[in-house]
Amino acid sequence: ETVRIALVAKALGIGFFEAANKGAEEAAAELGDVEIIYTGPTDTTAEGQIEVINSLIAQRVDAIAVSANDTDALVPTLKRAMDRGITVISWDSGVAPEGRAMHLNPSSAPLIGNTIIKLAADHLPDGGQVAVLSATTTSTNQNIWIEEMTKVMGDYPGIEVVATVYGDDLADKSYREAQGLMQSHPDLKAIIAPTSVGIVAAAQAVTDAGKVGEVNVTGLGLPSEMAGHVKSGASESFAIWNPIDLGYSATMIAHALATEAATAEPGATIPIGRMGEVTLDENGEAAMADPFTYDAGNIDEFSSVF
Amino acid sequence: MQPDPASRDGAVLSLRGIVKTFPGVRALDGVRLDLFPGQVTALIGENGAGKSTIVKVLTGIHQPDEGQILVAGQPVRFPTAQAAGAAGVTAIHQETVLFDEMTVAENIFIGHAPRTRWGLIDRRAMRDRAAEILRGIGSDLDPATRLRDLGIASKHLVAIARALSVDARVVIMDEPTAALSHKEIAELYELVETLKAQGKAILFISHKFDEIFRIADRWTVFRDGAFVGEGAMGDVTEGQLVQMMVGRSVDQIYPKRPARIGPPVLTVAGYCHPTEYEDITFTLHQGEILGFYGLVGAGRSEVMQALFGISQPAKGACRIAGDVRVIRSTAQAVQAGIVYVPEDRGRQGAVKGLPIFQNVTLPSLARTSRGGFLRLAEEFALAREYTQRLDLRAASLDQDIGLLSGGNQQKVVIAKWLATQPRIIILDEPTKGIDIGSKAAVHDFMSELAAQGLAVIMVSSEIPEVLGMSDRIIVMREGRIAGEFAGAAMTPENLIRAAVGIERTAA
Amino acid sequence: MSHSPQPGRRIPDRLTSPAARALKSWEALLAVVAVTIFLLNAWASPYFLDPWNLSDATFNFTEKAMIAFAMALLIVSGEIDLSVGAIVALASTAMGVAMGMGAPTPVLVAVGLATGLACGAFNGVLVARFGLPSIVVTIGTMSLFRGISYIVLGDRAFTGYPASFAWFGQGYVVWVITVELVIFAISAIVFAVLLHRTSFGRTVYAIGNNATAARFSGIRVDRVRFILFLLTGLMSGIAAVCLTSRLGSTRPSIAAGFELEVVTIVVLGGVSILGGSGTIPGVVLAAFVLGLVTFGLGLLNVPGIVMSIMVGLLLIGVIAVPRLISKLRT
Amino acid sequence: MSILKSREVVLGGVIVLLLAAIASRFPGFVAPANLARVFTDTSPLILLALGQMAVILTKCIDLSVAANLALCGMVAALMDGMGVPMPVILATVVVMGAGLGAINGALVWGLGIPSIVVTLGTMTIYRGSIFLLTEGAWINAHQMSDAFKAVPRQVIGGLPVMAWIAVAAIAGVAVLMTRTPLGRAFYAVGGNPHAAVYTGISVGRTQFAAFVLAGALAGLTGYLWVARYAVAYVDIAGGFELDVVAACVIGGIAIAGGAGTVAGAVMGALFLGIIKNALPVVGISPFWQMAISGAAILAAIAFNARRQGPGRIILKRAEVRT
Ligand SMILES: Nc1ncnc2c1ncn2[C@@H]1O[C@H](COP(=O)(O)OP(=O)(O)OP(=O)(O)O)[C@@H](O)[C@H]1O
Ligand SMILES: Nc1ncnc2c1ncn2[C@@H]1O[C@H](COP(=O)(O)OP(=O)(O)OP(=O)(O)O)[C@@H](O)[C@H]1O
Numbered sequence A: 001e002t003v004r005i006a007l008v009a010k011a012l013g014i015g016f017f018e019a020a021n022k023g024a025e026e027a028a029a030e031l032g033d034v035e036i037i038y039t040g041p042t043d044t045t046a047e048g049q050i051e052v053i054n055s056l057i058a059q060r061v062d063a064i065a066v067s068a069n070d071t072d073a074l075v076p077t078l079k080r081a082m083d084r085g086i087t088v089i090s091w092d093s094g095v096a097p098e099g100r101a102m103h104l105n106p107s108s109a110p111l112i113g114n115t116i117i118k119l120a121a122d123h124l125p126d127g128g129q130v131a132v133l134s135a136t137t138t139s140t141n142q143n144i145w146i147e148e149m150t151k152v153m154g155d156y157p158g159i160e161v162v163a164t165v166y167g168d169d170l171a172d173k174s175y176r177e178a179q180g181l182m183q184s185h186p187d188l189k190a191i192i193a194p195t196s197v198g199i200v201a202a203a204q205a206v207t208d209a210g211k212v213g214e215v216n217v218t219g220l221g222l223p224s225e226m227a228g229h230v231k232s233g234a235s236e237s238f239a240i241w242n243p244i245d246l247g248y249s250a251t252m253i254a255h256a257l258a259t260e261a262a263t264a265e266p267g268a269t270i271p272i273g274r275m276g277e278v279t280l281d282e283n284g285e286a287a288m289a290d291p292f293t294y295d296a297g298n299i300d301e302f303s304s305v306f
Numbered sequence B: 001m002q003p004d005p006a007s008r009d010g011a012v013l014s015l016r017g018i019v020k021t022f023p024g025v026r027a028l029d030g031v032r033l034d035l036f037p038g039q040v041t042a043l044i045g046e047n048g049a050g051k052s053t054i055v056k057v058l059t060g061i062h063q064p065d066e067g068q069i070l071v072a073g074q075p076v077r078f079p080t081a082q083a084a085g086a087a088g089v090t091a092i093h094q095e096t097v098l099f100d101e102m103t104v105a106e107n108i109f110i111g112h113a114p115r116t117r118w119g120l121i122d123r124r125a126m127r128d129r130a131a132e133i134l135r136g137i138g139s140d141l142d143p144a145t146r147l148r149d150l151g152i153a154s155k156h157l158v159a160i161a162r163a164l165s166v167d168a169r170v171v172i173m174d175e176p177t178a179a180l181s182h183k184e185i186a187e188l189y190e191l192v193e194t195l196k197a198q199g200k201a202i203l204f205i206s207h208k209f210d211e212i213f214r215i216a217d218r219w220t221v222f223r224d225g226a227f228v229g230e231g232a233m234g235d236v237t238e239g240q241l242v243q244m245m246v247g248r249s250v251d252q253i254y255p256k257r258p259a260r261i262g263p264p265v266l267t268v269a270g271y272c273h274p275t276e277y278e279d280i281t282f283t284l285h286q287g288e289i290l291g292f293y294g295l296v297g298a299g300r301s302e303v304m305q306a307l308f309g310i311s312q313p314a315k316g317a318c319r320i321a322g323d324v325r326v327i328r329s330t331a332q333a334v335q336a337g338i339v340y341v342p343e344d345r346g347r348q349g350a351v352k353g354l355p356i357f358q359n360v361t362l363p364s365l366a367r368t369s370r371g372g373f374l375r376l377a378e379e380f381a382l383a384r385e386y387t388q389r390l391d392l393r394a395a396s397l398d399q400d401i402g403l404l405s406g407g408n409q410q411k412v413v414i415a416k417w418l419a420t421q422p423r424i425i426i427l428d429e430p431t432k433g434i435d436i437g438s439k440a441a442v443h444d445f446m447s448e449l450a451a452q453g454l455a456v457i458m459v460s461s462e463i464p465e466v467l468g469m470s471d472r473i474i475v476m477r478e479g480r481i482a483g484e485f486a487g488a489a490m491t492p493e494n495l496i497r498a499a500v501g502i503e504r505t506a507a
Numbered sequence C: 001m002s003h004s005p006q007p008g009r010r011i012p013d014r015l016t017s018p019a020a021r022a023l024k025s026w027e028a029l030l031a032v033v034a035v036t037i038f039l040l041n042a043w044a045s046p047y048f049l050d051p052w053n054l055s056d057a058t059f060n061f062t063e064k065a066m067i068a069f070a071m072a073l074l075i076v077s078g079e080i081d082l083s084v085g086a087i088v089a090l091a092s093t094a095m096g097v098a099m100g101m102g103a104p105t106p107v108l109v110a111v112g113l114a115t116g117l118a119c120g121a122f123n124g125v126l127v128a129r130f131g132l133p134s135i136v137v138t139i140g141t142m143s144l145f146r147g148i149s150y151i152v153l154g155d156r157a158f159t160g161y162p163a164s165f166a167w168f169g170q171g172y173v174v175w176v177i178t179v180e181l182v183i184f185a186i187s188a189i190v191f192a193v194l195l196h197r198t199s200f201g202r203t204v205y206a207i208g209n210n211a212t213a214a215r216f217s218g219i220r221v222d223r224v225r226f227i228l229f230l231l232t233g234l235m236s237g238i239a240a241v242c243l244t245s246r247l248g249s250t251r252p253s254i255a256a257g258f259e260l261e262v263v264t265i266v267v268l269g270g271v272s273i274l275g276g277s278g279t280i281p282g283v284v285l286a287a288f289v290l291g292l293v294t295f296g297l298g299l300l301n302v303p304g305i306v307m308s309i310m311v312g313l314l315l316i317g318v319i320a321v322p323r324l325i326s327k328l329r330t
Numbered sequence D: 001m002s003i004l005k006s007r008e009v010v011l012g013g014v015i016v017l018l019l020a021a022i023a024s025r026f027p028g029f030v031a032p033a034n035l036a037r038v039f040t041d042t043s044p045l046i047l048l049a050l051g052q053m054a055v056i057l058t059k060c061i062d063l064s065v066a067a068n069l070a071l072c073g074m075v076a077a078l079m080d081g082m083g084v085p086m087p088v089i090l091a092t093v094v095v096m097g098a099g100l101g102a103i104n105g106a107l108v109w110g111l112g113i114p115s116i117v118v119t120l121g122t123m124t125i126y127r128g129s130i131f132l133l134t135e136g137a138w139i140n141a142h143q144m145s146d147a148f149k150a151v152p153r154q155v156i157g158g159l160p161v162m163a164w165i166a167v168a169a170i171a172g173v174a175v176l177m178t179r180t181p182l183g184r185a186f187y188a189v190g191g192n193p194h195a196a197v198y199t200g201i202s203v204g205r206t207q208f209a210a211f212v213l214a215g216a217l218a219g220l221t222g223y224l225w226v227a228r229y230a231v232a233y234v235d236i237a238g239g240f241e242l243d244v245v246a247a248c249v250i251g252g253i254a255i256a257g258g259a260g261t262v263a264g265a266v267m268g269a270l271f272l273g274i275i276k277n278a279l280p281v282v283g284i285s286p287f288w289q290m291a292i293s294g295a296a297i298l299a300a301i302a303f304n305a306r307r308q309g310p311g312r313i314i315l316k317r318a319e320v321r322t
């Protein structure tokens, strides 16, 4: 019998999730007899995701793998899904433990937190002011990464985070926020945007302000979207994990749990095909892989992939 | 009835067999009309006879369902108001249809403003020509004034100026004097003479027989949307016209019956308002009809609305049946037994969109409902009782009041107030724009109410009406009481002298 | 009164019977649409005719429909409240603050309702007392109320509502009948009675058709308007309790875009946006129609935005087609 | 006249005070270069507010402008991807925007459906169409040609082309409103629709024209927006329609129609633009932004309502005093 796995994105149309869908389809092909239902709301709201999940419950899919718009708001709905025998995992952006069997982090949060500040610091040997341009105020993973980043600030003396602003994952708002940062902090040396929408908007704002070379934009972004800005010099380097791998892994895990080939409990190890395996920590979370850094040297190789 | 000739010789404009239906009403049923250059044709008919409808057909606002419009013998069509204007037909409509936010000059020229070489509106030329036209009708209004800063009478003058701003062959006036004061009416009559002398054809609609006989050359009568007759003014008497209008004879127009005047029910002491009125003091007795006369704009409506709780006086007190009260809302007024039949029926009187019976019961809902829940049977009973008494003409009580003619709407509004069984009823221009038959019904009813012990205040700008109906008359001028008359002192001369001020002799 | 010269002809009460009128009404049309969509759904998806699924589907509209009933009265009276989504957010935030101070469930509910009432009163005072146009007032308070939530919450969220609080948004009364569905049904009945069977409802219609004439008829127009805003605030407060309970958390972005969906339900329900006409049964039917459409398309995994195209087309289509037909006929 | 004039003067005064207050904390904000930047940033809001003003004047409202903007912007980006030359793209967005406005206008005019209902519907339809066109995919900077992105940024005489387009639109709409029959018809139709019919002005056709104007401006802005921010996706300018209406309201455009000026609309937009740009600069938490603009809207309408002059005056004494 076909195993139906729903891959729920934060919103449809975002390059990152489209790439993850490719990975999911790859996993499905590899597993055979798996149907991927790729879906999501059209804007990044919890209410929209709940409606989508409700209709997935109604269709009695076998597993739901969700990248959540809100850690807590999805919990009651996902609990109901689990009550009806559906396997629920979260990936990329997590939900609270009671709402899922396990959570697959693209990477470990401390690692990402360290990476984003390191990317900025590497190009600031003499230190200087940096600012963070985040997504929405409610984005779970951005908040955790920024928290982790704050914890390791001691390792980067001379680097000062002067502001954290929110672009709501909207291009125009992020653009305006980036402009505002450069206005209010004339000595700003770098903008760290741990979001694929924000990093592009910030790079554009820096270019338009004529500050290429003065202000370095870094953070997490997609190679295909950032290629131009790396070449123009607006961004020296940025990092990301491979979303295709992430979709692939999430599907593998969902399949394993749904077919009861594996159970989600602290310490359990779940195989994820070509990616190897993941081990669950005491919170039921697992990390897929390290983030990978892209710069002028390797960007062309990846910009056509995702 | 004689067969319709194609077009009368010499008529600039003729209508033949015009039919116009609205949902549920056949407003015009094959009527004809001829207008001749240099002559004033009076169009006469009861409320709802279709007079305003024919004006709208002539000015391109309504399209007739059947029939022909002939200009100089040639059939034409007026798909828009502009087309009618281009054919030389212009009108002063029954309602003032102007733009409050625009200046006088813009109001006069909207739709046909002079242009500059670039095709843009030439504002200076517009202002100059507006001033010229206004002077021509004896007004010194500044064309740059914003219309909303003007009084109703000045607005009417602007409407007249607008009608004259196009070079028209046919000028239509639909009850043009209804909102004008004595002096302005006299000026309007002069204007009509001038237009006549210029060879224009004039269609004059009015319910006032004195003015019809004064200025019209020909008459045409409609009844219930049908043509009844036409002829020269000299060949007809008022009685004959009335007979044709209503299809029966109406002998007594002011059926004032003597009533026993009782103790005072309302005493108003020193009502003042910063901009509208000052030192208004009077007493109203049970069983009395107290007339309030004045030129339009004298402030009578403002005072009455203050009594009814629409607005509050800055100073002053009123005593109703002995209790001193301040009336802060209309709801309190109704509770105290004061009701007000407003002057502006369309805006303040009728709730268009609601059926007749709901209009009638609106202020009496507390009585027709139980514990806040509606009882439809009671509502229908109440509505039926009062509308029948006023001889309402309607298809059913469930019909939207907006579909009735003006006069019938007024009857519903009066019925609404009578149904509350008030102690004091204020009627503000109760017969404005009402036909003679309905007028008689309203007057008759007023007298009957007084006879039953109600106290009635009647605001009116028509001298025969105040004189005919009132026991006592108060005259207002520019926001103050200018005189009080009773018994033998109630003469037209006295009223007019008080209304226009001592320094002027009677008009 | 003996004297009247003629007794006057008798005017019939009605020409068309209420039943005949109902058959030709908007509600009848909506009922046909609803049944059609129901059948289409049953035909298109094997999962549709499942009581639990249908029960889940009601969550798509119950909260919005509760607000829609009060909004319907408001729109009939010629006003509008675009701040309802923001009221939900502020009420939810207030409940979160109360929870932070350790308030038990009954207090939380009281705080939610009180906040809704307070917001409604604020709108009501601005509109009824100061005579400002409601559409712009509520565009302003929409930013203000939600803005206050943002100031209070910032990037945080309130979570950890007491378990008993979950009853409102996640509980069942019997079998598949959810608590929210029961609240929805009760408010439908209350508002239908209020609008159609009480003198208060009659004054709402009168005000919507001609507010000046209503005032000249001794109706306390401003008081009625104020009460309607209060009711809308109250229903938004109730919706906030349900939604917060259902989500189990509060963020300032909660209930974003509710106002337009609520207005859509009301308008689809046949309430004239210009005021003066409309019925509660129509609004109930419209809520079901919208719920059925979104749920049916959801079962086919149609993206939400495509559903919203359908809703947009439905909104314009249902209003345009009858007009088009009557236009073509003449 | 004097009352209406003073309303714009007061709003201008408020804007100057606002700038002064910001300058006291952050002098750099009032540097000419920064003011130019704020103006440029506010240009889309100004362009849409000008169109919305025409619509509101005629007693309508257009909630679909932001969706129209997004759809036209997406089409522009797609055309650019297909290598269509810039002049053709520009012509297309304007015509297409006007066409989308015309659909609104036609429904209002032809079928007499209230504008708020029509545009509530078309708003979701237009935005949904973007999804249908692209299946939700984004078009990013690297997928756009340099020429496409360059137009709004090109600086001429110290201001980017985007700002110049706004200036030109302000001038054009001002002439349209005060000096052409169509402009006066907008006021007439909103001021008294009944009377407009009696003066031979077609209410429906005038409203149609207002929607077309608003649509054309939205279409043009769509291109500018997408080119400036170098990204196109379904949700761009989401919720922007309310900012546009707010700008009009703050600028004193009467929501009941018939009253308001171009200067008012522009200043209303600038007021919001300055607040949006200044908050991050003066270091007020961005979480305050929403509440502040809400309060500003309320203050503006309360002020506008208060400014309504006394109606008619009967007492001669009172007449002399005023
Ligand atoms: N737009 C309309 N819709 C429906 N019925 C209408 C409309 N306009 C007029 N009628 C009806 O047509 C008939 C003629 O109305 P009209 O206004 O022409 O009367 P009138 O002779 O001008 O009366 P009055 O002396 O009261 O002004 C009335 O029965 C009226 O109710
Ligand atoms: N400039 C104006 N703007 C708005 N409404 C006006 C204006 N002038 C008059 N009105 C209204 O039109 C109606 C007729 O006004 P009118 O000039 O008759 O004054 P009035 O106070 O009614 O005086 P009176 O009753 O003594 O004639 C009233 O209801 C009044 O409120």
Ligand SMILES: [Mg+2]
Residues within 6 Å of the ligand: B051, B052, B053, B094, B174
């Ligand atoms: Mg008439």
Ligand SMILES: [Mg+2]
Residues within 6 Å of the ligand: B297, B300, B301, B343, B428
């Ligand atoms: Mg009066």
